Amino acid sequence: xxxxxxxxxxADARISQWFRPxxxxxxxxxxxxxxxxxxGLPEYARSLLGQLEQLYSEHPEVVGERTIGYGRRAVG
Numbered sequence: 001x002x003x004x005x006x007x008x009x010x011a012d013a014r015i016s017q018w019f020r021p022x023x024x025x026x027x028x029x030x031x032x033x034x035x036x037x038x039x040g041l042p043e044y045a046r047s048l049l050g051q052l053e054q055l056y057s058e059h060p061e062v063v064g065e066r067t068i069g070y071g072r073r074a075v076g
Contacts, residue, residue: 004047019055019062026052026067033074042075049075 008014018025029052036045052071056063
């Protein structure tokens with residue numbers, strides 16, 4: 001899978017502003033992934049899911065199994 005999204009150098013500072021368990025932005029990411037599939041851009045959806053999975057592997061207590069499950073189902 002090609003990496004179409006990459007973490008920017010200031011990502012850690014920006015992520016700290018919203019990266020908390022149960023944050024509604026995780027739902028937004030899932031909607032974005034679903035929309036990318038509908039728009040015929042599944043490679044972008046898979047790449048975004050890959051970034052979410054990376055965050056999950058680094059911080060499972062924040063992302064959570066439920067959230068990553070929603071993302072995986074959104075991509076299919």
